[in-house]
Amino acid sequence: MSKILVLPGDGIGQEIIAQTLKVIDYLNANHALNMTLVHGLVGGTAYDKTGSPLPQSTIDAAHQCDSILLGAVGGYQWETLKRDLRPERGLLSLRSEMDLFANLRPAILYPQLAKASTLKAEIVSGLDLIIVRELVSGIYFGQPRGIEMRNGQRYGFNSATYFESEIERIGHSAFQIAQKRNKRVCSVDKANVLEVCELWREVMVKIAKNYPDVELTHMYVDNAAMQLVKAPKQFDVIVTSNLFGDVLSDCAAMLTGSIGMLPSASVNQDGFGMYEPIHGSAPDIAGQNLANPLATILSLAMMLKYSLNQADFAEKITVAINDVLDQGYRTQDIASDDNKIVGTKEMGDLVVEALKN
């Protein structure tokens, strides 16, 4: 039996999680999935109800669960709050609190969606890469940081910092993932300018010696951004720091047609993971039954595979989603001319229907 903390969060988070819960309910009732759910608050919704974007009750619940399923956080109404109270802070603190240092962001092009990509089909067809992003250090968390007065004017500053051990552990994760894939790691940095990246590169070279079966290459981040849109199929595993991973993963996601299709996992040393779609809370379409729930349902599949040792259920969900796409059903973000456009709820129902086959 597994115990999951469900955190819908803000904006479309509520709707997409609701569809994912339909899938869990169906598998619990009909296929002995044996998943117990605990419900909690995070983000702006948590702030409105408790005054904090990450209430202590959510942290306590996380420690008592096997994994977290998260929707998304953020929204216009909370943008003017003090930084520490903003929804994003809830997400970042949760990552840090659970030490979820390895963020896995696969970018896979579903053949049915080749037309939905803004890139030519021949550039993206068959695309299957994964970004391994360091998630609990780097410039996101480095000290000192702040905005203060210097020389009579405002001065803003952040620090890009990495301990060698932090680079080592994300390096090991990347190489181990590559061993199960095409055995190629591309480490992305800006070592031509930044000392922290010089260290990053040295440590990656050192770690690589433990994995003689995996090829290590290096790329500067500006070039990597260009290569991702020019020839994305050259990549197998990309390993990179927190900020570069944030930027490159949105870019990689778009290669696949829609950010609405991509799940992610953030895991710690013990295999505990937080699973969430790559996309954000999309307040502009929230509550309108327009959001694509598939990235969240695929995040559940990733959880079953990576944290709960139930790969058979993960496969079952993936097959069902492929089935729905094969039938031509699409939410608006992934639709082209000849598709049947459906809403968030209908897409959830279709996946449950397909699970019955």
Ligand code: IPM
């Ligand atoms: C992501 C998001 C977050 C990040 C935001 C919401 C804090 O963009 O998960 O990529 O920057 O890490």
Ligand code: MG
């Ligand atoms: Mg991002």
